[in-house]
Amino acid sequence: MRTWIVLLLWACAHKTVNAVALSRGPVRRKTKEIEGPQDKELLRRSKRGWMWRQFFLQEEYTGTDHQYIGKLHSDMDKGDGTVMYVLSGEGAGTIFVIDASSGDLHATRSLDREEKPLYSLRAQAVNKKTGIPLEPETEFIVKLHDINDNEPKFDKEVYTASVPERSHSGTYVTQVTAQDADDEMFGYSAKLTYSISQGHPYFSVEPNTGIIRTALGPSDMDREQREHYQVVIEAKDMAGQKGGLTGTTTVNISLTDVNDNPPHFTQSIYQFSVPELTNVGSSVGRIKAVDADVGRNAEMDYTVVSGDGLDVFDISTDRNTQEGILSVKKPLDYEKKKSYLLHIKVQNTHPDPRFLSLDAQDMATVRVSIEDVDEPPQFEKISYILEVKEDAAVGTVIGSVSAMDPDMRRSPVKYSIDRHTDVDRVFGVYAGNGSIFLQRPLDREEFAWHNISVIATEFRHSDNPEQTSQPVYIHILDVNDNPPMLASFYETFVCENAKVGQKIQTISAVDLDDPVGGHRFLFSLAPESKVRANFSVRDNGDNTAGIFTQRAGFGRMHKSTHLVAVVISDGTFPTQTSTGTLTVRVCTCDRDGNMEMCNAEALTSSAGLSTGALVAILLCILILLLIVVLFAALKRQKKKEPLIISKEDVRDNVVSYNDEGGGEEDTQAFDIGALRHPEAMEDSKMRRDILPSESLYPPPPLRRTIVPSRENTDVMDFINQRVQENDGNPTAPPYDSLATYAYEGNGSVADSLSSLGSVSSEGAQDYNYLSEWGPRFRKLADMYGGEDSDWDS
Numbered sequence: 001m002r003t004w005i006v007l008l009l010w011a012c013a014h015k016t017v018n019a020v021a022l023s024r025g026p027v028r029r030k031t032k033e034i035e036g037p038q039d040k041e042l043l044r045r046s047k048r049g050w051m052w053r054q055f056f057l058q059e060e061y062t063g064t065d066h067q068y069i070g071k072l073h074s075d076m077d078k079g080d081g082t083v084m085y086v087l088s089g090e091g092a093g094t095i096f097v098i099d100a101s102s103g104d105l106h107a108t109r110s111l112d113r114e115e116k117p118l119y120s121l122r123a124q125a126v127n128k129k130t131g132i133p134l135e136p137e138t139e140f141i142v143k144l145h146d147i148n149d150n151e152p153k154f155d156k157e158v159y160t161a162s163v164p165e166r167s168h169s170g171t172y173v174t175q176v177t178a179q180d181a182d183d184e185m186f187g188y189s190a191k192l193t194y195s196i197s198q199g200h201p202y203f204s205v206e207p208n209t210g211i212i213r214t215a216l217g218p219s220d221m222d223r224e225q226r227e228h229y230q231v232v233i234e235a236k237d238m239a240g241q242k243g244g245l246t247g248t249t250t251v252n253i254s255l256t257d258v259n260d261n262p263p264h265f266t267q268s269i270y271q272f273s274v275p276e277l278t279n280v281g282s283s284v285g286r287i288k289a290v291d292a293d294v295g296r297n298a299e300m301d302y303t304v305v306s307g308d309g310l311d312v313f314d315i316s317t318d319r320n321t322q323e324g325i326l327s328v329k330k331p332l333d334y335e336k337k338k339s340y341l342l343h344i345k346v347q348n349t350h351p352d353p354r355f356l357s358l359d360a361q362d363m364a365t366v367r368v369s370i371e372d373v374d375e376p377p378q379f380e381k382i383s384y385i386l387e388v389k390e391d392a393a394v395g396t397v398i399g400s401v402s403a404m405d406p407d408m409r410r411s412p413v414k415y416s417i418d419r420h421t422d423v424d425r426v427f428g429v430y431a432g433n434g435s436i437f438l439q440r441p442l443d444r445e446e447f448a449w450h451n452i453s454v455i456a457t458e459f460r461h462s463d464n465p466e467q468t469s470q471p472v473y474i475h476i477l478d479v480n481d482n483p484p485m486l487a488s489f490y491e492t493f494v495c496e497n498a499k500v501g502q503k504i505q506t507i508s509a510v511d512l513d514d515p516v517g518g519h520r521f522l523f524s525l526a527p528e529s530k531v532r533a534n535f536s537v538r539d540n541g542d543n544t545a546g547i548f549t550q551r552a553g554f555g556r557m558h559k560s561t562h563l564v565a566v567v568i569s570d571g572t573f574p575t576q577t578s579t580g581t582l583t584v585r586v587c588t589c590d591r592d593g594n595m596e597m598c599n600a601e602a603l604t605s606s607a608g609l610s611t612g613a614l615v616a617i618l619l620c621i622l623i624l625l626l627i628v629v630l631f632a633a634l635k636r637q638k639k640k641e642p643l644i645i646s647k648e649d650v651r652d653n654v655v656s657y658n659d660e661g662g663g664e665e666d667t668q669a670f671d672i673g674a675l676r677h678p679e680a681m682e683d684s685k686m687r688r689d690i691l692p693s694e695s696l697y698p699p700p701p702l703r704r705t706i707v708p709s710r711e712n713t714d715v716m717d718f719i720n721q722r723v724q725e726n727d728g729n730p731t732a733p734p735y736d737s738l739a740t741y742a743y744e745g746n747g748s749v750a751d752s753l754s755s756l757g758s759v760s761s762e763g764a765q766d767y768n769y770l771s772e773w774g775p776r777f778r779k780l781a782d783m784y785g786g787e788d789s790d791w792d793s
Contacts, residue, residue, distance in 0.1 A: 054141040055105065059113040060149055067110075069096070069142060072103035074125035076134040084128040089121035089139070096121060096142065100128075105142075113144040114181045146183035151245035152192050152235040154178045159251040163214060164258050165223035166355055173203065173212040178235035178247055193240030199231030203253065207240070212251060223255040224292045259297035259352040262360035263289040270344075272326065273369040276334040284313065284326040284368060289346040291322070298322060299349040309340030309368060326366065334372040335408050342366040376468040377403040377413045377456040384454075384472045386436065390444040391479045398427075400435040401472060403456035411458040418453040418469055427452055427474070436472065444476040445512045480572040482512040484521050486580035493598060495589035496556055498549050505547040505582065506540075507566065515572045519543060526565035526579055535564050535584065547582060556586040560598070 055070045077083040087098040087105070096119070098105050103123075124137040154176060161174035176194070184190035194210045196203065204215040212231065214221060231251040238244030265287070272285040291298040302315045302324035314329040324344065347361035379401060386399035405411040414431040426440045427450070434454070453469045492505040509521045523545030525537045534554075538546045547564060562584040569577040587598040770781035 054143055057107055057111065057142055057144050058147065059111050059144045060147055061107070061110045066097070066106035066108055069105040069107055072098065072105060072123050074103075074135060076125055077103075082128050083125050083134060086124050086126055087121060088124075088137075090119040092121060095119070098123070107142075111144055113146050113183060114150060116144075117183070118143040146186045146189055148182055148187070148189035148238060148243075148245060150181040150189075150237075152178040152180045152237055152247040154233075154235065154247060154249035157249060159249060160254075161212070161251060162254045162256050163221075165221050165255040166218040166258055166260055167214050167221055169214055169217050171214045173214060173253060174251065176205075176210040176212065176233050176235075176249055176251065178210070178249075180237050182237065188239045188241070188244075189237055191239040192235050192237055195234050195236070195240070197232045197234045197248065199229060199251075199253075202229055203231050205233055210235070212253075221255060222260075223257050224261065227255050229253045229255075257294050257297050258355055259293055259348060259350060260355035261292040261297075262356060262362065263291040263298075263300045263346050263348060264362040265289045265346065265364040268364055270364060270366045271369070272366065273371055274328070274332065275371045275373045276332045277373045277375060278328050278332060280328050280331060282328050284328060286318070287315075287324045287326065287344060287364065287366065289322070289324070289362060289364075291348070296350055297348070297352070300346050301349050303345045305343050305345045305363075307340065307342040307366075308337075309342045312340060313342060313368065315344060326368075332370050333406070334370045335406060338370050340368045340370075342368065372407075375406045377458060378406050378468060379403045379456065379470040381470070383470065385475065386472060387475045387477055388438070388442065389477045389479055390442045391481065392438055392442060394438050394441060397435050397437045398474065399472075400433060401429075401454050401456075401470060402434055403468065403470070405458055413456050414459050416455045416457070418455055421452045422450070426450065429454060436474075442476050444478050444514070445482065448476050450474040450476070478514045478516075480513050480515065480570065480574060480576055483576035483578035484509040484511040484519070484568045484570050485578050486510075486566070486568065486582075490580075491583040491585070492547070493585045493587040493595055494549060494554055494562075495593055495595070496554050496586060497589060498552060498554060500549060500552050502549045503546050504535075504549065504584065506544055507547065507580075507582065508544045509568045509580075511570055511576075513570070513572070513576075515570075520571035522569045522571065524567045526567050529565045531562050531564050534562060537564075537566055547584070554586045556588060556598070560586050562586070 057067065057069050061067045072085055074083060074085075081101065084100045085098050085103045086100070087093070087096060095108055095111070096105060097108055119142045120139065121142060122137050122139045125134045126132060127134060155178070156176075159174060159176055163171060163173045178192055178194075180190040180192055182189035193207045194205050195207065196205045196212075201215055202221070203212055205212050210233070212233070229252075231253055232248055233251060234246050234248050236244045236246045266289070270285070270287050274284045278284070287302070289300055289302075291300060299319070300317065300322055302317055304310055304313060304315050312328070312330045312332070313326055315324050315326050317323070318325055324346065326342075342365070344364045344366055345361050346364070348356070351358050351360065380403065381401075384399065384401055388396070388398040392398070401415065403413050403415070405413060413434075415429045415434040416431065417427060417429050419425070424440065426438070426442070427436055428439045429436050434456075436454070450473075452472050452474065454472050455467050455469045457467045487508040487510050490505060490507055494502075494504050498504070507523070509523070511519055511521070513519075521543045523537050523539045525532060525535070532550070534550050536548050536550050538548060540546060545566070547566075564582040564584055566580050566582060567577060568580060569575055585598050587595045589595050767781045770777040
């Protein structure tokens with residue numbers, strides 16, 4: 001009923017406004033008389049006849065005809081058709097049109113208020129014939145009336161929210177907001193109301209604000225029973241009345257955990273077993289308690305509260321798994337106690353008193369059984385420190401160690417020394433009683449301490465790798481067995497003009513021994529010393545002594561060197577003494593006692609080089625000389641080229657000189673006559689590098705007469721014949737070229753292998769016997785056993 005009343009009021013108001021806009025009568029022009037001071041002329045001011053403010057138009061028009069907006073009318077319009085109305089402004093001529101004669105205003109299409117809520121237009125009445133304005137232009141507004149054509153839309157399609165479990169009814173969860181594009185100033189088109197369509201009875205929503213709250217009490221909002229909820233919220237315009245448009249959104253609500261559940265053990269009794277040799281701190285086992293809560297609320301602490309193993313075992317919490325780790329707190333011994341009983345308590349680390357009592361806890365019993373292990377022997381002490389004097393005789397017992405089998409059977413123990421700690425075998429140990437004795441003499445000055453390891457093993461388990469070794473530290477006590485000696489080699493000088501009682505040197509001593517009260521050295525001049533008349537020794541009482549002159553004036557030319565023997569003794573029993581020698585050289589000094597010159601021996605020893613340095617210098621010089629000689633020998637050596645360059649060169653008796661001529665134009669570079677036999681040379685013979693003329697060699701060529709020798713007649717004949725042939729051949733190679741021939745001579749038993757001698761063969765030879773020597777020689781027989789071929793000579 002309320003909706004119909006609102007619609008009726010809206011329609012009445014719309015008609016009333018339109019009627020007011022359209023039925024306004026003409027406003028009478030007012031004339032005002034103004035009387036001036038000098039004349040009484042009447043002045044008239046004319047006002048506009050019509051003023052239009054605004055028109056209203058309903059949006060989303062669905063009709064086929066143009067939508068009527070209203071009528072424009074001017075006082076100048078007498079109805080005679082002389083007035084024409086002109087429209088301008090936003091949408092004039094396209095969206096809005098006006099009848100020029102009647103002034104009726106129409107909209108040509110449907111408009112949407114959400115796109116543009118109003119339009120500003122201007123209208124003017126003009127003379128239809130002349131177009132002259134009859135009155136000033138008037139501006140008016142066409143405002144669109146809203147209808148409910150937009151449904152509410154939420155800011156998000158899906159909301160996510162959370163609320164602690166066990167919350168009281170009405171606890172704030174979140175707020176949702178929807179927007180409606182309709183005009184909220186007109187009617188109820190944008191008046192929204194929120195309601196919940198899914199999520200009852202756990203949550204509720206406030207109709208006007210969209211705030212979501214819990215609807216049930218703490219006992220019903222339990223995360224351990226249900227953690228996630230999906231709530232659907234609906235927004236409806238028209239203030240929720242019937243016919244309004246709706247929009248929905250989804251809200252995913254999760255219950256966050258609170259510490260409302262105590263931890264509890266999954267079982268009441270736990271049993272573990274552990275070997276007795278388990279190291280302290282090692283884990284024995286794990287126990288597990290569960291908590292329905294999560295995260296920080298599920299963290300728990302385990303505690304050993306009672307039991308006979310309260311001091312022997314400890315428990316801690318694994319923060320990753322929330323398990324209790326039982327570990328060994330003290331060493332275990334099966335022979336003393338075989339089992340333990342523990343009472344373990346578990347409770348939350350961060351209890352919340354709002355939901356859970358601070359005393360909420362759970363208890364469990366843990367039984368730990370100790371397993372027997374064959375233990376190695378155990379020494380009575382962690383380490384042993386023994387002392388022995390360095391002059392102790394071999395075989396002396398310096399101390400003993402003791403170990404026992406901790407097992408119940410008490411097996412006997414044997415002892416041995418780890419030879420890795422006593423490589424020199426200085427010490428030994430009696431296997432039965434653990435007494436340690438000397439096997440070699442000791443020297444404190446070499447080693448003041450000896451660290452050895454004694455191994456204890458059960459007799460019946462001599463090969464048991466679980467042997468026990470214990471360190472034994474042996475301190476070697478000092479015995480006064482080393483005499484004191486001069487601290488260094490002393491060499492000093494005395495001036496020739498020295499005075500009586502003049503101090504020339506201070507000496508000190510060292511001793512390898514280490515007496516308990518410290519060193520005390522005594523110095524004196526040796527009784528057998530021959531320099532008593534020249535020098536004396538005075539003990540300073542602080543382990544040093546001074547050397548003083550006994551007379552004045554020393555002669556360097558008379559005696560250049562004096563040897564002072566000093567007796568040094570220690571103050572420890574038994575007293576040890578030694579004699580040291582001090583070298584004193586006589587030198588020439590200035591008035592202030594500064595040395596100017598000593599004897600030649602002193603100068604050489606002070607300024608010369610040592611023997612080792614001289615030997616090193618000589619070796620360096622010798623090596624340099626050897627390098628120079630070797631380099632010179634390599635430079636002189638000449639590399640001789642073999643007559644035959646390669647083993648593959650099969651020419652007979654051919655010597656290659658590798659000497660080339662300068663060509664046909666070179667007449668001075670090469671003389672072939674040098675290669676000829678001395679007996680074959682003629683005094684009147686021309687150079688071979690000149691082109692032979694017809695006068696020299698008229699055809700046919702003449703054979704030269706040569707007196708052959710007895711031994712090489714056939715060879716010379718052969719060479720001369722070849723030379724004549726080459727000289728008479730115009731197509732022969734250049735005249736400065738060397739022609740080589742291979743000829744072995746007549747009468748050779750093996751005959752010639754050269755191709756030059758093949759032409760002189762009297763008949764074919766039989767090579768068939770080579771076929772009997774194998775496949776390789778058969779190939780050779782085929783090559784030479786065929787028909788004779790012509791060979792070039």
